[in-house]
Amino acid sequence: MAGPAFGQGLPPPGDREIRIGNTAPYTGPASAYGVIAKTITAYLDKVNAEGGINGRKVNMITYDDAYEPTKTMAMTRKLVEEDNVLLALGTIGTNTNAAIQPYLNSKKVPQLFALSGAAAWDQPQEFPWTIGFLPTYTAEAQIFAQYLLENHPRSRIAVLYQEDGMGKEYLKGLKDGLGGKIAIVAEAPYKVTDTTIDAQMAKLKASGADVLIEFTTPKFAIMAIKRAAELGWRPLQFAASISNSYSAVIQPAGPQNAEGLLSAAYRLEGEDAAAAGEAVFREWSAFMQRYLPSVSKTNGQAVLGYLVGKLTVEVLKNCGDDLSRENIMKQARLLKGIQLPMMVQGIKIDTSPSDHAPIEQMRMMRFTNGQWQHFGPVRSGVDAGAVSDSFKTIFKYGTATKRDLANQLNANTVSLMTGSFGSTYAQVGADLASVLDNGTSLRILPVMGRGSVQAVSDILLLRGVDAGIVRKDTLSYLDRKDFAKDIRNQFVYVAKMFNEEMHVLAPRSITNMRDLDGKTVVVDLPDSSTFVTAINVFDRLGIRPHLIYQEPRLAVDMLRKGEVDAIVAIEGKPLQWLNQINDRNLHLVPVDYAKPLQEEYLPSKLSSTDYPNLVADGGSVETIAAEAVLASYNWAPNSDRYRRLALLVDTMFDKVGQLQRPPFHPKWKEMAPRATVSGWTRFKAAQEWLDRNMPLPAGSAVSAASGAVAPPPAPFAAPAAALAPQDRDPLYREFLEWRASRAKAGASR
Numbered sequence: 001m002a003g004p005a006f007g008q009g010l011p012p013p014g015d016r017e018i019r020i021g022n023t024a025p026y027t028g029p030a031s032a033y034g035v036i037a038k039t040i041t042a043y044l045d046k047v048n049a050e051g052g053i054n055g056r057k058v059n060m061i062t063y064d065d066a067y068e069p070t071k072t073m074a075m076t077r078k079l080v081e082e083d084n085v086l087l088a089l090g091t092i093g094t095n096t097n098a099a100i101q102p103y104l105n106s107k108k109v110p111q112l113f114a115l116s117g118a119a120a121w122d123q124p125q126e127f128p129w130t131i132g133f134l135p136t137y138t139a140e141a142q143i144f145a146q147y148l149l150e151n152h153p154r155s156r157i158a159v160l161y162q163e164d165g166m167g168k169e170y171l172k173g174l175k176d177g178l179g180g181k182i183a184i185v186a187e188a189p190y191k192v193t194d195t196t197i198d199a200q201m202a203k204l205k206a207s208g209a210d211v212l213i214e215f216t217t218p219k220f221a222i223m224a225i226k227r228a229a230e231l232g233w234r235p236l237q238f239a240a241s242i243s244n245s246y247s248a249v250i251q252p253a254g255p256q257n258a259e260g261l262l263s264a265a266y267r268l269e270g271e272d273a274a275a276a277g278e279a280v281f282r283e284w285s286a287f288m289q290r291y292l293p294s295v296s297k298t299n300g301q302a303v304l305g306y307l308v309g310k311l312t313v314e315v316l317k318n319c320g321d322d323l324s325r326e327n328i329m330k331q332a333r334l335l336k337g338i339q340l341p342m343m344v345q346g347i348k349i350d351t352s353p354s355d356h357a358p359i360e361q362m363r364m365m366r367f368t369n370g371q372w373q374h375f376g377p378v379r380s381g382v383d384a385g386a387v388s389d390s391f392k393t394i395f396k397y398g399t400a401t402k403r404d405l406a407n408q409l410n411a412n413t414v415s416l417m418t419g420s421f422g423s424t425y426a427q428v429g430a431d432l433a434s435v436l437d438n439g440t441s442l443r444i445l446p447v448m449g450r451g452s453v454q455a456v457s458d459i460l461l462l463r464g465v466d467a468g469i470v471r472k473d474t475l476s477y478l479d480r481k482d483f484a485k486d487i488r489n490q491f492v493y494v495a496k497m498f499n500e501e502m503h504v505l506a507p508r509s510i511t512n513m514r515d516l517d518g519k520t521v522v523v524d525l526p527d528s529s530t531f532v533t534a535i536n537v538f539d540r541l542g543i544r545p546h547l548i549y550q551e552p553r554l555a556v557d558m559l560r561k562g563e564v565d566a567i568v569a570i571e572g573k574p575l576q577w578l579n580q581i582n583d584r585n586l587h588l589v590p591v592d593y594a595k596p597l598q599e600e601y602l603p604s605k606l607s608s609t610d611y612p613n614l615v616a617d618g619g620s621v622e623t624i625a626a627e628a629v630l631a632s633y634n635w636a637p638n639s640d641r642y643r644r645l646a647l648l649v650d651t652m653f654d655k656v657g658q659l660q661r662p663p664f665h666p667k668w669k670e671m672a673p674r675a676t677v678s679g680w681t682r683f684k685a686a687q688e689w690l691d692r693n694m695p696l697p698a699g700s701a702v703s704a705a706s707g708a709v710a711p712p713p714a715p716f717a718a719p720a721a722a723l724a725p726q727d728r729d730p731l732y733r734e735f736l737e738w739r740a741s742r743a744k745a746g747a748s749r
Helices: 031-049 069-081 094-107 137-151 165-178 198-206 218-230 246-253 278-291 300-318 325-332 389-397 402-411 424-436 452-461 472-481 529-541 556-560 640-654 666-670 684-693 730-748
Strands: 017-024 057-064 087-089 111-114 130-132 156-162 183-190 211-215 236-239 262-265 361-368 371-380 413-417 443-447 467-471 491-507 520-522 546-548 566-571 586-588 602-607 620-633
Touching (some): 017 069, 031 246, 031 278, 031 300, 057 069, 069 087, 069 094, 094 111, 094 165, 137 165, 137 262, 137 361, 137 371, 156 165, 156 198, 165 211, 218 246, 278 300, 424 443, 424 467, 424 491, 452 472, 452 620, 467 472, 467 491, 467 529, 472 620, 491 556, 491 640, 491 684, 640 684
Parallel strands (some): 017 057, 156 211, 236 262, 413 443, 413 467
Antiparallel strands (some): 361 371, 491 620
16 A cells, blocks of 8 residues: 555566556645545555456555655656656646656656646647646636626626646636636736735725636635635635535635535536436445545545546556556557546546547536535537637637737737748748747748748848748858848848758769759759759859759659759758659769868768669768758847847747657758857847857857867867767768768778
């Protein structure tokens, strides 16, 4: 039987043991929730007494975290690294779960049934090892909003909320659900460490509100219900579902003070025999009497623990003999139509690989004549239309002035010039919009362009364009040719994004770049990145082809017919249209990393993995790569355009890790925020972010190719080439290999 301090660095579990880890607030401001973990433990003890799960005993090790995230992290680390638990179960609280979520996901340890209504537990792409349990705070608050809009549309609302992620999500859900149709006349936050909320309650009463909504934990719900009665204030009162337990909240607050209190529920009360049904109630009562006699059946937190225990057993039974962490998560994602005993009739548990929110429905209830009574339909806090930001905007349009809404939407919108349809730039812009868009706080508008030259022109001249993806060699070419006066002071870069490889597709009779002298070569449209890089490379190599301005993907038929001699495309590999070519007469022409190219380009390769139809299995073709950068105009630091771009920088740099995972473009893996772009100045806000979040040790340098940090030079320091291979990007490693092979070939001659 597990208890609050059980487990002292245990050996790995045996074949007949399932070891589960848990932390809970047995002490501290949220100690009322400690009953949940006690009930889960008691239920697993019951399962063990009846033979266990598939012949295995369940051992739940639980520690007291006192509702403090730092303790939760320390205890969870101990559970995983010393106690060798298979999974973490039923951690209680928003900030506590948030503290351990990245750690458990990095260790690939299931974080099952996080007991908090935060939406963060339903992010399977970013956190595939985390799954929630409770209806989200947002969904519950929107159910309150539905009820008020239907029954009290002329009310005035006051809100008491906990000043943390939980309280703020509740408040946002309420506002989104109301859509401005009912006024929230007062808001009063409190801290979990506060000893009184008298000042907050006085403020809320003075607002003249006739509805009081309490988004609180049990301790503060008791205070609020009592204080409202002491003030002689009798608004229509709502309590969050996390604080509607009869024994933990209503009884200590005084049932007479809670008369008429409203809430919402997905689970039944422990004494509601009629709603539970005779057989279910008998089983519940017998369990409590035998395994948890010190806890009242009226304690709703015990019902919650009972449900979590039952669902955990369901998942573990479905695992059969495969108790790998991967299979546990797989089974937790495949819960379909489960109606657990002691849940409100009609509410079922469903999950899927893309849905880690098991419960999404609730039913309103009212405390009357000494007990909770459910009423009305089962409601969903998830409105299919409400997930659309555009619907939300149109909805707000009907409740706000046009100017105010327009200002709000435009204040944090960043326009980003990308590339032509299907290009790497266009895909990268779409990725940024997918990951960074966050309603009105930040919106990315990728704009399709025609390449690097136009992007530079648009950043300089086009009203509303804040930034763009351009190529370093384009900027250098414009500077060298003096097309744009003082461009090095007008332009700044945010970050080096990735490298783009030069692809030269031609008949096999063209064996090297020199063979293109005097030939007809497609180099994309005159505003494109390929156009600039191609003419720059030809110029540096002293090659004078006849240029044809056509999109490369549209010129393949011309190449097959002999109307042109080659097609040049400079984009991040692999190119979709090039991968579709399967013609024995065509091949990729090698591009030698000649000395004239080394100032502006990097060596690279095109492999059979990139282009299986054009490169022999296991082989590769030498080529060069150009650097793509995210650039902008050098806005003054006190300008609104600077502020917006700084918002893009902060959000993008924070989420580079997410962008570097599938399904986003593989080129994101080359982005290293610290990498420098020689000869150009970094955007001030980007440099400040790096200095704050990725400071360099004194005397260190950064690799322009990869962003790797080199140590301070010693009196007899090794050359840069001595850096460990893992400190360099693939292109640089390829360069070292190329240089070594050239040296070897020279020696043999």
